[in-house]
């Protein structure tokens with residue numbers, strides 16, 4: 001139930017799922033049993049183990065045709081940033097998004113980057129030092145407890161907010177922290193309702209090393225964006241497995 005398609009300009013090919021009739025998430029039981037959501041401590045431990053090889057691993061996943069860099073750039077584009085903007089990244093990990101933001105905001109702008117895992121932030125700090133960026137503040141905190149600065153230009157998160165049980169409250173607080181006209185964007189995985197069950201199970205298995213499980217399927221950050229902001233864009237990729245959603249605070 002899938003076709004082979006060229007992966008945008010590279011030599012790689014990717015398997016493109018062909019849409020099949022929608023199934024109920026409750027039917028997807030195969031991998032659910034015994035797969036529990038991770039606690040915060042378990043999440044931190046998992047990312048401590050991944051930190052040193054995280055950037056390499058994400059490149060390896062690209063070989064499967066998952067062109068994550070393109071979706072990162074789409075997320076940053078959706079924010080509509082300007083030079084000098086003050087930006088917050090939620091769950092920044094090793095800082096793979098910083099360069100896309102820096103290209104737009106420039107040295108007069110700033111990034112506050114927050115993450116739970118010290119080891120991921122150590123890699124992010126190394127990146128910041130290598131690039132001689134002096135406008136990045138790195139903060140180790142659980143997003144559920146972190147206090148946003150007031151009046152920021154934009155907030156974004158890639159592949160992280162769905163891992164946080166309090167995501168709705170966090171998006172609500174992020175929306176309040178935005179200046180009028182400020183924007184928020186999220187890139188994340190979601191349950192691809194049109195994929196056949198076996199392919200969903202395969203994808204969950206592939207991404208388990210990052211704490212992904214089907215138990216996360218009921219978390220819908222894009223709905224929170226629609227609840228607290230005026231939703232400005234929503235795009236799905238891979239037949240609904242990845243999305244980028246953005247919203248804007250009224251000016």
Ligand SMILES: C[S@@+](CC[C@H](N)C(=O)[O-])C[C@H]1O[C@@H](n2cnc3c(N)ncnc32)[C@H](O)[C@@H]1O
Nearest residue numbers: 047091092093115116117120142143158159160
């Ligand atoms: C898959 S990584 C994504 C990292 C980065 N955003 C990226 O796109 O490469 C998920 C990140 O979310 C962070 N994270 C998970 N739960 C968190 C929480 N409660 N508060 C802050 N960060 C959290 C993890 O430490 C990890 O660095």
